[in-house]
Amino acid sequence: MGVANEPKVIAAVDLSEVSPAVAVTGARLAHRLGGGCLVVHVVEALSGEEDAGPLLPVLRRWVEGVRREAREGLARLLADPALRGYAVRGQIAEGKGHSRILEAARGPSVALVVLGGPPPSRLLGSTAERVVRRSPVPVLVVRRPPSLGYTRVLVGVDFSDGAGRALEQALALAEGGARITACHVLDTLGHPPTEEVLRAAQGVEGRVRAWTEERTGTAVDVRVEPGRPREVLLQAAKEVSADLLAVGGRGRGTLKQLLLGSVAEAAARRAPCDVLVVPSPGGGERWEEAD
Numbered sequence: 629m630g631v632a633n634e635p636k637v638i639a640a641v642d643l644s645e646v647s648p649a650v651a652v653t654g655a656r657l658a659h660r661l662g663g664g665c666l667v668v669h670v671v672e673a674l675s676g677e678e679d680a681g682p683l684l685p686v687l688r689r690w691v692e693g694v695r696r697e698a699r700e701g702l703a704r705l706l707a708d709p710a711l712r713g714y715a716v717r718g719q720i721a722e723g724k725g726h727s728r729i730l731e732a733a734r735g736p737s738v739a740l741v742v743l744g745g746p747p748p749s750r751l752l753g754s755t756a757e758r759v760v761r762r763s764p765v766p767v768l769v770v771r772r773p774p775s776l777g778y779t780r781v782l783v784g785v786d787f788s789d790g791a792g793r794a795l796e797q798a799l800a801l802a803e804g805g806a807r808i809t810a811c812h813v814l815d816t817l818g819h820p821p822t823e824e825v826l827r828a829a830q831g832v833e834g835r836v837r838a839w840t841e842e843r844t845g846t847a848v849d850v851r852v853e854p855g856r857p858r859e860v861l862l863q864a865a866k867e868v869s870a871d872l873l874a875v876g877g878r879g880r881g882t883l884k885q886l887l888l889g890s891v892a893e894a895a896a897r898r899a900p901c902d903v904l905v906v907p908s909p910g911g912g913e914r915w916e917e918a919d
Contacts, residue, residue, distance in 0.1 A: 634737040635717075636663025640729045640759070643669060643701040646744035646770065648708055653773045653902075654742040655714035657801055661739055664715030667706060668732055670725040670755075671698045695720070726758035733763050740801075745769040745896065745903070752897055760877070760896050766797050766906040767877075769896050774871045777803040778902070782870040783848075784861050784891065785810045785836060790876025790908035792843045797906050798874035799844055808848040811864045812836045813857040821854035829854060858894040865899055874904040 639654030641647035651667050658665035671694060702718045721728040733741050741763050743756050752760070752769070760767050781802050785791040795810065802808065814821070814829055829852045836850045853860050865873045877892045892905045 634663075634735050635666035636661045636737055636739050637665045638729065638732045638735070638738055638741045639665055639667045640725075640732075640741065640743040641667055641669050641702075641705060642725075642744065642755075643698070643705065644744065646746075647705055648710070649773050650742055650744045650770050651705055651708065651716070652710045653768070653770050654740075655711050655716045656777070657740060657742065657768070658716075659714055660801065663737060663739075664717070666732065667702070667716060667718045668721055668729060669698055669702050669718070670721045670723065670728045671695060672723070672725065725755035726762070729755070729759050730762055730764075733759075733765050738765055740766050740768060742768045742770060745771045747771065756896075757893075760893065760905050763905075763907065766793075766904055767896075768801070769903040769905070771899075771902055773902055777806075778872040779803050779806045780809075780868060780870050781806055781872045781874065782809045782811055782861070782865050782868055784857070784873075784875040784895075785812050785840065786876075787812075787835075787839055788876060788908070790906060793908070794874045794876045794904065794906040795840060795843055798872065798904060799846065801904065802872070807868075808846070809851060809864070809868050809870070810836055810840045810848050811851040811853070811861060813860045814852065814854040815857055816854045817856075825854045858891045861891065861895060862898055862900075865901055870901050872902050872904060873899045874906065877905045877907040 635658065637654045637658035639651050641650050654665040698720050702720060706716060706718050729741065741759060743759060745752055745756060778801055781798050783795045783798050785795060799808065812832060814825055816825060833850055833852045836852060840848050851864060861873065873895055875892045875895050896903045896905055
C-alpha cells in the first residue's frame with residue numbers, strides 16, 4: 629500500500645462501550661485532516677504460541693474463538709451508520725496492545741491516535757497509559773465526544789514548544805468558530821498565592837495573549853491563574869464547560885518538561901472532557917519498547 633493510502637488517524641478500539649465513539653471521532657477528524665481512518669483492534673497474542681508447536685485442541689479452539697469474536701466485533705463496529713461517507717477501514721492485530729498501536733502510530737502519514745478513556749473517576753488502562761506516554765504523534769483520549777464536534781476548547785500554555793503545538797493541534801481539530809481558551813498557570817507549588825503573585829498574573833495576561841496570537845494568528849480567550857497546574861487546568865475545564873482539553877506532553881529531560889508530562893497524564897486520567905496530549909518535537913522517540 630502506498631503512502632497516499634496510509635491513514636491520517638489511528639482509532640484504537642477494545643470493542644467496549646466507548647469504542648463506537650472512538651471510531652466515529654477518529655473518522656470525523658481524519659476527514660477534517662484530509663485523510664482516512666484505520667480502526668485497529670489488538671488481540672493479545674497467546675504467550676509462546678509461535679514456539680510451542682501444535683496447541684492442545686481445546687486451547688486452539690479457544691484461541692480461534694477469541695479471534696473470531698474479534699473479527700465479528702470489529703465488523704459490527706464498522707457497520708455503524710455514523711461511519712458512512714468516511715474513509716474508514718479496520719484491522720485486527722495481534723501482540724501487546726500498546727506495541728501494536730504505537731507501531732501503527734509511526735506510519736508515514738499518521739497525524740493522530742484516538743483511543744477510549746474511562747470516566748474521570750477511574751484510571752486509564754495500562755495500554756492507554758503507555759500510548760499516551762510514548763506516542764510520537766498527538767493522542768486524543770475520548771470520553772464523551774460532542775456530537776457536533778469540539779466547540780469549547782481549553783489549552784494549557786506555558787510558552788514552550790510543546791504548548792505551542794498543543795494550541796495549533798487543538799485549533800486544527802476544533803470546529804470553525806469554536807471558543808478557544810488559553811490557560812497559563814503561575815505555579816505556587818501548593819502554597820496560597822501571595823499579593824505579588826496575583827499582581828504578576830495581571831501582567832502575564834498580555835504576554836499570553838500576544839504569544840497565542842503570534843503562534844496561531846487567532847485571538848483567543850485568556851486565563852492566568854495561580855495554583856498547581858494540574859488542579860487549575862482541571863478546574864478551568866469544568867468552569868468553561870470545555871469539550872476538549874489540550875496539553876503538551878513529555879519532552880526530553882528538563883524538570884519543566886517532566887512537570888508538564890505529569891500535568892498531561894493527570895489530564896488524561898481525570899479531565900471531565902476529551903483530552904488531547906501533544907508530544908514535544910521528538911518527545912515520543914525516547915520511549916523505546918522496554919516492556
